[in-house]
Amino acid sequence: MKLLNFELAAPSFAIELIGLDFVWDLHNAGKFLDVSVTAENNAALMKWTVSGHPAAKHSGCSLIFAGLKLLVVSDRDHDLPLSEDLCLSSISKVVPEPRAEVPLRMKPQWNENEAFHLLFQFQSGRSIEIAAKTVELVGW
Numbered sequence: 045m046k047l048l049n050f051e052l053a054a055p056s057f058a059i060e061l062i063g064l065d066f067v068w069d070l071h072n073a074g075k076f077l078d079v080s081v082t083a084e085n086n087a088a089l090m091k092w093t094v095s096g097h098p099a100a101k102h103s104g105c106s107l108i109f110a111g112l113k114l115l116v117v118s119d120r121d122h123d124l125p126l127s128e129d130l131c132l133s134s135i136s137k138v139v140p141e142p143r144a145e146v147p148l149r150m151k152p153q154w155n156e157n158e159a160f161h162l163l164f165q166f167q168s169g170r171s172i173e174i175a176a177k178t179v180e181l182v183g184w
Contacts, residue, residue: 050181056150057134063181066098070132086112102183111177120170128168138163
């Protein structure tokens, strides 16, 4: 997967995206809205509203995944309130082997052309793993 116009603040357990001349803190200043798939163009979209610094110019951001290859949504901890699904816990690059345990799929450093999936983990225990040809950050 290629990150077109942003980067993760860290390869594992990041809470910030760096792009569009802002640091997007999706844990403290973001509220996850949804993930959707468009079959017609084989794309996925993840959306957040934001407060804080980017909010001066943007009320939210989206990640647009083109050339979708994989989208896996896990179960959540049903004992936690639904509001915990709105709070991102972390974003990590992971080795493209979904059957392996998550910690074993993370690496401290990645080579430029190395294949990876993005794993979004939420406070509710839910996770979204996604792989695509490209992903682009868009403010709105």
